[in-house]
């Protein structure tokens with residue numbers, strides 16, 4: 001953490017786990033958020049919820065015992081060491097406006113006056129009428145976990161007789177977060193690299209990167225994702 005740039009970000013992609021033998025969830029994510037602030041001084045910025053089309057579960061508690069909901073999301077828990085100087089920038093990750101919003105802009109914005117129930121925001125004639133480059137991302141992302149890049153990686157790893165990674169994230173998710181949380185040219189580090197999805201996202205988005213993993217097969221298989229990039233080289237002792 002000492003080496004994290006001022007205003008740098010840490011993003012952990014985590015999923016819920018259940019207490020063994022129980023339909024209750026572990027509170028490890030909540031405890032982690034508190035601990036990272038207390039021990040490392042990392043400020044909690046946001047939870048970006050990733051809704052995917054993963055299979056429903058936990059079957060034992062949802063479909064069998066009928067106690068729990070089906071889980072449909074995982075979480076990208078985002079921290080910064082200096083929130084006021086944070087290098088995240090939502091303008092790097094603008095989404096297209098909805099058709100409805102484009103029509104509102106074309107009409108010159110709202111033509112009514114209203115105050116919502118708790119007074120948190122007011123609408124006046126012209127509100128939301130200013131043309132902008134795009135829609136600011138929300139903290140819920142809908143991204144399929146079916147990913148062509150991951151499929152190709154797994155196929156290639158098997159061809160080489162390597163164990164493919166079983167818990168990869170889709171490249172589209174990694175690219176979005178890399179664009180949002182860092183600028184072109186800024187170093188990104190993924191110490192739990194797995195199939196090097198974050199590395200590949202950085203390579204494609206113009207960020208230098210470093211990644212490690214404790215499992216050799218993952219890193220060796222993931223190296224195949226980079227063979228087309230300029231400067232690719234495998235150390236001789238892993239050929």
Ligand SMILES: C[S@@+](CC[C@H](N)C(=O)[O-])C[C@H]1O[C@@H](n2cnc3c(N)ncnc32)[C@H](O)[C@@H]1O
Nearest residue numbers: 167168169191192193194195196197213214215
């Ligand atoms: C959830 S996976 C990351 C998957 C990655 N985001 C991807 O898309 O492929 C977490 C990785 O952390 C690695 N890991 C766990 N403990 C580690 C450690 N102490 N040092 C390095 N890597 C570790 C595991 O081998 C695993 O590949």
